[in-house]
Amino acid sequence: MDFFQILALIVPAAIVSAAPLILTGLGGVLSERSGVVNIGLEGLMMFGAFVGAIFTHYGEQWGLGAGSPWMSFVVAIVAGALFAVPHAVASISFKADQVVSGVALNFLAAGLSIFLTKKLFGAGQTPDIQERIGKGDVPLLSKIPVIGDLFFSNAYSTSFVAVFLAFVVWYIIYKTPFGLRLRSVGEHPMAADTMGINVIKTRYISVIMGGAFAGLGGAIYVASIAGNFTGSTISGQGFMALAAMIFGKWHPLGAMGAALFFGLAQSLSITGEQIPLLKDIPDVYLLILPYVLTILALAGFVGRADAPKASGQPYEKGKR
Amino acid sequence: MEYVIEMRNIRKEFPGIVANDNVTLQVKKGEIHALLGENGAGKSTLMNVLFGLYQPEQGEIYVKGKPISITDPNVANRLGIGMVHQHFMLVENFTVTENIILGKEITTGGRVDLKKAAKEVKALSDRYGLSVDPNAKIENISVGMQQRVEILKTLYRGAEILIFDEPTAVLTPQEIHELMEIMKKLVAEGKSIILITHKLKEIMEACDRCTVIRRGRGIGTVDVAETNPDKLAAMMVGREVNFKVDKTKASPKQTVLKIEGLVVEDARKVPAVDGLNLEIKAGEILGIAGVDGNGQTELLEAITGLRKAVKGTVELNGKNITNHKPRRVTEAGLGHIPQDRHKHGLVLDFSIGTNMVLQTYYQQPYSKHKILKFPAIYDKANQLIKEFDVRTPSEHTLARALSGGNQQKAIIAREVDRSPDFLIAAQPTRGLDVGAIEFIHSKLIQERDKGKAVLLLSFELDEVMNVSDRIAVIYEGKIVAIVDPKETTEQELGLLMAGGKKQKAGDRSESR
Amino acid sequence: GKDDGGGSNADGKKDAFKVAMVTDTGGVDDKSFNQSAWEGLQKFGKDNDLKKGTGFKYLQSTSASDYAPNLNSLVRENYKLVYGIGFLMQQDIQKVAKQQPKAQLALVDSVVPEKNVASITFKEHEGSFLVGLIAGMQTKSNKVGFVGGVDSELIKKFENGFKAGVKTANPKAEIFVQYAGDFNKAEKGQAIANTFYGKGADIIYHAAGGTGKGVFTEAKNRSKNGEKVWVIGVDRDQHEEGMPEDVTLTSMVKRVDKAVEEVSKQTMDGKFPGGKTVEFGLDEDGVGIAPHKDNVSKDALAKVDEYKKKIQNGDITVPKTDKEYKTFESNMKK
Amino acid sequence: MNLVKGRLFHILVPVVSVLLGLLIGGIIMLVSNYNPVSAYAALIDGIFGNGYNLGETIRAASPLILSGLAVAFAFRTGLFNIGVEGQLLVGWLASVYVGIHFDLPKVIHLPFAILAGAAAGALWGVIPGILKAKFKVHEVITTIMMNYIALYATNGIIRAYMLAPGERTKDIKESASLASPWLQQITEFSRLHYGIVVAILAAVIMWFILWKTTTGYELRAVGFNQHASQYAGINVSKNIVLAMAISGAFAGAAGTMEGLGTYQYMTINNAFTGVGFDGIAVSLLGANGSVGIIIAALLFGGLKIGSLTMQSAAGVPTELVGIVIALIIFFVASSYLIRWLTNRFTKGGKI
Ligand SMILES: Nc1ncnc2c1ncn2[C@@H]1O[C@H](COP(=O)(O)OP(=O)(O)OP(=O)(O)O)[C@@H](O)[C@H]1O
Ligand SMILES: Nc1ncnc2c1ncn2[C@@H]1O[C@H](COP(=O)(O)OP(=O)(O)OP(=O)(O)O)[C@@H](O)[C@H]1O
Numbered sequence A: 001m002d003f004f005q006i007l008a009l010i011v012p013a014a015i016v017s018a019a020p021l022i023l024t025g026l027g028g029v030l031s032e033r034s035g036v037v038n039i040g041l042e043g044l045m046m047f048g049a050f051v052g053a054i055f056t057h058y059g060e061q062w063g064l065g066a067g068s069p070w071m072s073f074v075v076a077i078v079a080g081a082l083f084a085v086p087h088a089v090a091s092i093s094f095k096a097d098q099v100v101s102g103v104a105l106n107f108l109a110a111g112l113s114i115f116l117t118k119k120l121f122g123a124g125q126t127p128d129i130q131e132r133i134g135k136g137d138v139p140l141l142s143k144i145p146v147i148g149d150l151f152f153s154n155a156y157s158t159s160f161v162a163v164f165l166a167f168v169v170w171y172i173i174y175k176t177p178f179g180l181r182l183r184s185v186g187e188h189p190m191a192a193d194t195m196g197i198n199v200i201k202t203r204y205i206s207v208i209m210g211g212a213f214a215g216l217g218g219a220i221y222v223a224s225i226a227g228n229f230t231g232s233t234i235s236g237q238g239f240m241a242l243a244a245m246i247f248g249k250w251h252p253l254g255a256m257g258a259a260l261f262f263g264l265a266q267s268l269s270i271t272g273e274q275i276p277l278l279k280d281i282p283d284v285y286l287l288i289l290p291y292v293l294t295i296l297a298l299a300g301f302v303g304r305a306d307a308p309k310a311s312g313q314p315y316e317k318g319k320r
Numbered sequence B: 001m002e003y004v005i006e007m008r009n010i011r012k013e014f015p016g017i018v019a020n021d022n023v024t025l026q027v028k029k030g031e032i033h034a035l036l037g038e039n040g041a042g043k044s045t046l047m048n049v050l051f052g053l054y055q056p057e058q059g060e061i062y063v064k065g066k067p068i069s070i071t072d073p074n075v076a077n078r079l080g081i082g083m084v085h086q087h088f089m090l091v092e093n094f095t096v097t098e099n100i101i102l103g104k105e106i107t108t109g110g111r112v113d114l115k116k117a118a119k120e121v122k123a124l125s126d127r128y129g130l131s132v133d134p135n136a137k138i139e140n141i142s143v144g145m146q147q148r149v150e151i152l153k154t155l156y157r158g159a160e161i162l163i164f165d166e167p168t169a170v171l172t173p174q175e176i177h178e179l180m181e182i183m184k185k186l187v188a189e190g191k192s193i194i195l196i197t198h199k200l201k202e203i204m205e206a207c208d209r210c211t212v213i214r215r216g217r218g219i220g221t222v223d224v225a226e227t228n229p230d231k232l233a234a235m236m237v238g239r240e241v242n243f244k245v246d247k248t249k250a251s252p253k254q255t256v257l258k259i260e261g262l263v264v265e266d267a268r269k270v271p272a273v274d275g276l277n278l279e280i281k282a283g284e285i286l287g288i289a290g291v292d293g294n295g296q297t298e299l300l301e302a303i304t305g306l307r308k309a310v311k312g313t314v315e316l317n318g319k320n321i322t323n324h325k326p327r328r329v330t331e332a333g334l335g336h337i338p339q340d341r342h343k344h345g346l347v348l349d350f351s352i353g354t355n356m357v358l359q360t361y362y363q364q365p366y367s368k369h370k371i372l373k374f375p376a377i378y379d380k381a382n383q384l385i386k387e388f389d390v391r392t393p394s395e396h397t398l399a400r401a402l403s404g405g406n407q408q409k410a411i412i413a414r415e416v417d418r419s420p421d422f423l424i425a426a427q428p429t430r431g432l433d434v435g436a437i438e439f440i441h442s443k444l445i446q447e448r449d450k451g452k453a454v455l456l457l458s459f460e461l462d463e464v465m466n467v468s469d470r471i472a473v474i475y476e477g478k479i480v481a482i483v484d485p486k487e488t489t490e491q492e493l494g495l496l497m498a499g500g501k502k503q504k505a506g507d508r509s510e511s512r
Numbered sequence C: 001g002k003d004d005g006g007g008s009n010a011d012g013k014k015d016a017f018k019v020a021m022v023t024d025t026g027g028v029d030d031k032s033f034n035q036s037a038w039e040g041l042q043k044f045g046k047d048n049d050l051k052k053g054t055g056f057k058y059l060q061s062t063s064a065s066d067y068a069p070n071l072n073s074l075v076r077e078n079y080k081l082v083y084g085i086g087f088l089m090q091q092d093i094q095k096v097a098k099q100q101p102k103a104q105l106a107l108v109d110s111v112v113p114e115k116n117v118a119s120i121t122f123k124e125h126e127g128s129f130l131v132g133l134i135a136g137m138q139t140k141s142n143k144v145g146f147v148g149g150v151d152s153e154l155i156k157k158f159e160n161g162f163k164a165g166v167k168t169a170n171p172k173a174e175i176f177v178q179y180a181g182d183f184n185k186a187e188k189g190q191a192i193a194n195t196f197y198g199k200g201a202d203i204i205y206h207a208a209g210g211t212g213k214g215v216f217t218e219a220k221n222r223s224k225n226g227e228k229v230w231v232i233g234v235d236r237d238q239h240e241e242g243m244p245e246d247v248t249l250t251s252m253v254k255r256v257d258k259a260v261e262e263v264s265k266q267t268m269d270g271k272f273p274g275g276k277t278v279e280f281g282l283d284e285d286g287v288g289i290a291p292h293k294d295n296v297s298k299d300a301l302a303k304v305d306e307y308k309k310k311i312q313n314g315d316i317t318v319p320k321t322d323k324e325y326k327t328f329e330s331n332m333k334k
Numbered sequence D: 001m002n003l004v005k006g007r008l009f010h011i012l013v014p015v016v017s018v019l020l021g022l023l024i025g026g027i028i029m030l031v032s033n034y035n036p037v038s039a040y041a042a043l044i045d046g047i048f049g050n051g052y053n054l055g056e057t058i059r060a061a062s063p064l065i066l067s068g069l070a071v072a073f074a075f076r077t078g079l080f081n082i083g084v085e086g087q088l089l090v091g092w093l094a095s096v097y098v099g100i101h102f103d104l105p106k107v108i109h110l111p112f113a114i115l116a117g118a119a120a121g122a123l124w125g126v127i128p129g130i131l132k133a134k135f136k137v138h139e140v141i142t143t144i145m146m147n148y149i150a151l152y153a154t155n156g157i158i159r160a161y162m163l164a165p166g167e168r169t170k171d172i173k174e175s176a177s178l179a180s181p182w183l184q185q186i187t188e189f190s191r192l193h194y195g196i197v198v199a200i201l202a203a204v205i206m207w208f209i210l211w212k213t214t215t216g217y218e219l220r221a222v223g224f225n226q227h228a229s230q231y232a233g234i235n236v237s238k239n240i241v242l243a244m245a246i247s248g249a250f251a252g253a254a255g256t257m258e259g260l261g262t263y264q265y266m267t268i269n270n271a272f273t274g275v276g277f278d279g280i281a282v283s284l285l286g287a288n289g290s291v292g293i294i295i296a297a298l299l300f301g302g303l304k305i306g307s308l309t310m311q312s313a314a315g316v317p318t319e320l321v322g323i324v325i326a327l328i329i330f331f332v333a334s335s336y337l338i339r340w341l342t343n344r345f346t347k348g349g350k351i
């Protein structure tokens, strides 16, 4: 295979596997920028995947046809938002250890989603969905010589949604009053409070929005890749999204970049086996490649990533 | 007549402490009203109540005659009450403008319009002569400018009543003077000001009336015109106080600490200590006077081994200890009462008992073969707790639960008990009441008289002048003068601290 | 004690025949061998009117460490025959067999040399050979692919049988092979399929469980965009998975259900094949191509029948391992 | 009086949380029309019902104790070790390797194998430790990455060098095995092995290091306040690395429970064992204390084993136990507020 052929294989695949990570990563950014650590992304994503799977299925039953997955996305967004509430209540109102409450969320998602699946379908997995998000060429753009083939040919519409939303979140956080307040709450809640900003409310909104994004990420994973939901559908993607967020230095576009980086490393490690010069490398090396690269990147050129100053600390009025 | 602000019989409790007990405060329109009291008297608490940060257990608040319950800062802002907090409330990595407009953003099309906002900030700062750089990040500007940002925050919200909580603690006399001018300008514009301070001169200079609080109780309100510093002091403390610390003349002996050509860089790799020379002799207390941010912190960190020196040498008892690890410096005979007791001085989540051996836990008798010997540890702790009158229920109490004064006493006990040849006392009385202050001063002098060398760093000029035998003035990382406290005045010191010549405050440290 | 387990069981009769199985983490609805094993057990149960839950039942394992307790509790509940589904249970079956000499156990997909264990294996290579023939006949690009779950002895049987079949039908066909290193990573399956199709393959045979889902996803996507690509399913008839785009060419079915039913019968009739290895191949219809044949061309089917006979008469032996495949290939050359 | 209140709380919070968790679990069963009573009856029976279940419960608890200790030790020193899972895998592999490839008398071989596992885990923990100490890299992200590297690396090594039929390594030599025919006898052939002794020993060791040695004093000081530690001449970087090493060693030891005890070999794992993540729950419920962790591990081990009987006898999906565990964590975590308050002003609340 010539180099370009390889690119044409790797890049689209990278974008495909990146989309769910991007969205979930964005969820993490929203939550942590407001000062609430969110280890629960995995669970939120899992619950979103579960909801996405069953509602795409129902959508098909209700005759929504190709609209089914999109309907399921909407439900997954709501479900993700709701599922984030326990984490918000525990870590914002009850001042629980945010990491721990996030871990609890993961346990809850794992248990609840399968339990409900068994309850609903009497099976350990949801039925296969028929109406997948299909790949397609973007009308004009795909005609652009090189870039067209790489980025706009047989690509998922959801991938573009993800990238688009990354910019939306960036705009919200850095350009709107709400964003300014969100960041101030994550950096110096007391200061925000003295400026009349409702810290608790702002954090609730951010965490819940974060849940919505993670939920969408999970649903898109099902609709574009997995095709149904089982206990192992979401196995670690949430943690990778968390990594992407930190890697991206809590910046929406940074998180997107990191997610794409993971996707690239991932698909390189798979396509690699078909690339002459990489063929002979034992595939273990290709399998661990993405994770090693991440660590190197963090230790090396990315360097120290500074979390929002107040992240992980519950806010209490008048505490010095 | 009607008051712009009237707080009647306010009571505010914290777990274990009654911070405000039946306090009444009445502020007239267009006056500068001083709020005077020892540290911990309850001034900040009272103001936080007025600003809606705390809810009082008892009492009413009237604004312009109307009874109001101020449930949160929003309400206060709407009522035209603004507060410049004792510990600045600024988001470090935001710009000046972002900090000012936060919560009351200027938008065009739902989008924060920083350009427009910056213009407004500029206009505002010009109008009141509060020079700031609207686009600078807070973490990169001087304390003086940060304070001006705090003031602008309140003005931007159209505050009519401004509260200043200990604004002068961190300023040079010159800066203080300018601040007073600004305040006068503000009242001239019809605004009313509440000024918290411990410094009687400031009250005499700028204020119209003064309310005094002691141990959370309101003592009374006086017209500044009809009183004098001694009367105020008596009201504040409840007894006659002599501001002079009584001590015999020092009899300095051999040099204990010798610093030559020391260069230390701060976090931003800028030399904060820049070719500094200094000698301290046994049996003397050397005070360091200077405006915060002129390299004091870096100097102490370099001596104690917490920060690398780039150039120069530090000798303790003739031994070169430059860039030695903290423990080796300590073992070479250093005692260190750190600036920030909560950050460096104590492990707040350890018991006060275990904190007492923070420097010695690895030595006999507190441990043997790496096994801790708790009986020995707690015996020592109890001995120190008695000796230094540390008010704590038991040696097992978490250090966190102690009041600042007692936390500080514990630290001093720990450091002095090792009877080091050289003792660093950095702001040893910060946040403490006069009782504790007198106690600590006497301890320092005791050490001196035992023939130890003591280095005192303080931002309170009175303290420096009263306690030290010699005063070294530090400015931009150098010792610019060494003066005898008996032959100098605060004015002179102030000038030296500002670099010898009078200059517009703010410009000073923008360059940093 | 062990007896009251029997005494207190629903239909009272102490020596009522009871049969049960332990699934691996997949569960009885994994659309794979666990499921068809359970189907077999259910049919057997119905035919001999046993009650579900007392006469016949299954236990699902949530992790590998559950195999032993599950097997054990079934044995102590006096089930006369207990199946372990999947070679992963080999070790635990062996332990239990040693500890409980009275127990009668059966293991699917692997061999345990104990006289109270019946080992059930399949000639997957033979079935894979047949679908290989079909692939070889129907590929337009002369390029086909094989996606394996985890590189292992068992999956190798699929790979080599398939390759042999392809080469037999179409010597000049090129075969891409890749293992995902995982039975549950759909996106990997998809990425591999993407690579294969991208390199021009038009038929992919997967033996990769959940990872195989990704292969179907990719095939569906491409056929939506007008590409004509196929997937060959595994274990069960995966026609459904291919719908609505209808990308399933055929499937290599492995009749675990038949095997389970068969062995259960023998055991009930007191002919428990303990210590033996019961192997199900083409003869026993243990393996073969799916009943759903719409997408398979006439002459491909003819070819399949032709070679099915040859294999049954022993005219050719299908290779299981890489080594056997090498020799098979070299023999073809001559 | 306050002291009593503080102490009481320490016990009360987890107990109440467990009860609430089970209660809500019961409600969930009711609404999804299962019978909670028979379900919990089955659960109890599945834990204590007979020697076998009891044996399996203890067997399942052993690695949980160790992974709980690993998480707790890191917590105590201000670190969050999500990497227990990976450290466990490398520990498992190392112990099995030693178990297979050495020929020694049991008195040497078994301890050697266990220590090898612990050492491997420690090494796996040290890497994130160094990255945090030297490059300020967030340990949460590095430990997550290290988990995946461990998963694929161990599988790769087994496949390349140690593969035996059945997707696993050969069995370890008897001389390196924790298994005990006697223990199996008295528990009706459960897989109960001497690992529980190792686990309890480890719990004692953790307690001793943390509370009785100068090392523990330094580790905890660094965990609470790095600045004060530095001021007191404690080497912060060294202690961060050390903390991760010790934590990793416990995790590695957890791996040896599987390798030398439960399985006697290592399989090629298609997914994480989950024991590492359960460790977080265990350490939390055990309030990061040695005794608490042992109790919590026995509880979770029991719930997991019992859930199997719950499935077979009452037909309730095993996942319900997962939900109950999640609820328990939520309750414990949320009651931190109250505990924090009592601690803060408890006169005489020990460090
Ligand atoms: N958040 C708090 N929690 C508990 N106690 C507090 C809190 N804030 C203040 N206190 C207590 O209330 C008393 C008054 O505190 P406050 O800060 O009002 O004193 P102050 O007059 O402002 O002292 P300073 O001059 O040092 O600012 C102190 O003795 C302190 O112990
Ligand atoms: N959260 C708290 N709980 C109990 N006491 C507190 C708390 N915060 C502060 N205090 C006490 O309040 C008193 C003064 O407050 P603090 O120690 O913060 O110094 P400060 O006077 O507020 O600041 P500064 O030293 O800059 O003037 C001290 O006795 C301190 O122990």
Ligand SMILES: [Mg+2]
Residues within 6 Å of the ligand: B043, B044, B045, B086, B165
């Ligand atoms: Mg104050």
Ligand SMILES: [Mg+2]
Residues within 6 Å of the ligand: B039, B040, B086, B166, B431
């Ligand atoms: Mg103060």
